[in-house]
Amino acid sequence: MVKRMELRHLKYFIAVAEEGSLTVAAEKRLHTAQPSLSRQIRDLEYEVGTPLFTRSVQGVELTAAGRAFIDHARLAVTQADAARDAARRAAKxxxxxxxxxxxxxxxxxxxxxxxxxxxxxxxxxxxxxxxxxxxxxxxxxxxxxxxxxxxxxxxxxxxxxxxxxSSEPFVMIMPSDHRLTKHKKVDIREIAGEIFIGASDIAGPMRRKIEEYLAANNLDIKPAHRIHNLTMAMSLIASTRGVAILPMYALNFLPWSVTSRPLKGTPPTIxxxxxxxxxxxxxxxxxxxxxxxxxxxxxxxxxxxxxxxx
Incomplete structure (x- = not known):
């Protein structure tokens, strides 16, 4: 077990929290083996003294302790990076x-x-x-x-x-074989009853725009999942067969299993x-x-x- 909390543990923790998946964090962000990353996270939880994540087949989510821990972890990493950058600037x-x-x-x-x-x-x-x-x-x-x-x-x-x-419109993102793909444009009211993927507080301006748009259309929809980034969004849409409303630049990240449609009427913009x-x-x-x-x-x-x- 770790004798002390090290900066790398904080970086691993942040990567897993932001990706919502040990596998994705290991392969895409940290370029390390998933078992090694899991061991590092367990060591960190042992040092902290409480679980920081809950695990499920969908991925990982922060516990209450994890949510309290992440802001301090980000600050510590930010300050360490700032110290490194300041030293490099002073040297050159x-x-x-x-x-x-x-x-x-x-x-x-x-x-x-x-x-x-x-x-x-x-x-x-x-x-x-x-x-x-x-x-x-x-x-x-x-x-x-x-x-x-x-x-x-x-x-x-x-x-x-x-x-x-730039001001870009939101579009509907869904699995490529979803029932709504038969429409050239999607009426937002059609998503009532669908699994809805929402934005997290990290994407505050986007989350507010989406919630205002739903409210303006008299839709009281509670997200089944909240996403931090577009990679996580595409993974959840494909795996849960859910739908999401995302800015148009999300189209740069569509895998074969996910597609999009414009929103009918005047879509929200960000x-x-x-x-x-x-x-x-x-x-x-x-x-x-x-x-x-x-x-x-x-x-x-x-x-x-x-x-x-x-």
Whole structure:
């Protein structure tokens, strides 16, 4: 058993919590063997003194103790990463750096556009790119670990400013052989009685948009599961034969077993913004913001995929 809690245990714990699966966390995030990861999680639970997860055939979910533990675990990892980054910057003070963060999955649509805008600066800077949840991007901007982020507008960060660059509609996501695939567009009232996959608090702006849309259509639907990321969403939709309402960029992640349809009527939309810290004096950031309107001129489009049959 562990003699003390180590940083790697916290990182393993966070990965499992966010993926909702030991297997997915081991293979996709940590690149380690699942039995080894299970052993590390058991060691951590032994050190903490209480179970942090409940296990089932659907995956793992945080216990009450796990939910209390995860915020502190994230903070500890964030502070350790900040300490490492500060030491590296101090060791190479002459290097100009520019750090861009993306809401997980949005880098597929926007990384090329972002680098095009700062192309003239690229030969002279060290560019770093990361993908995180939107609340984590806000924290990284606030702590100056990121210069710029493609994200959702997160409340509670007055030191940050946001510029809306795109507004994407929500679409219905379902198994490829689901009964609703016979429709070119899905009436939201058709999902009454279906297994519904909802968003977790980590995706706060998205969760609020979905709940407001359901309420506006007089639907009182309680999610059977809540998801943290799109990989987890696709896995649950395929395995439970449930349905979900997700922003259009989710279409980048559709496996063969999952498909989509537009929503009938006027679908809800959610904004993608460029976030940055108001006090950031980076000349590269200033240059980027002066040309940010270029992103609005040609926003990535996925509309051709919406009714793709699989």
């Amino acid at each position: 003070p002459a290097n100009k750096t520019f750090a861009i963060g993306f809401l997980m999955g949005q880098e597929i649509n926007w990384l090329a556009e972002a680098t095009r805008i700062i192309a003239s600066d690229l030969p002279n800077i060290e560019l770093t790119v990361s993908s995180q949840y939107s609340p984590d991007l806000a924290e990284a901007l606030s702590s100056s670990r990121l210069d710029l982020a493609f994200m959702r507008a997160e409340p509670g960060w007055p030191e940050l400013d946001y510029i809306t660059i 904004d993608l913004v460029v976030g940055y810290k108001k006090s950031n004096t980076s000349p590269i950031l200033k240059s980027f913001l002066s040309r940010v309107d270029q992103l609005k001129e040609k926003p990535p489009s996925l509309s051709s995929k919406v009714i793709l049959k699989r």
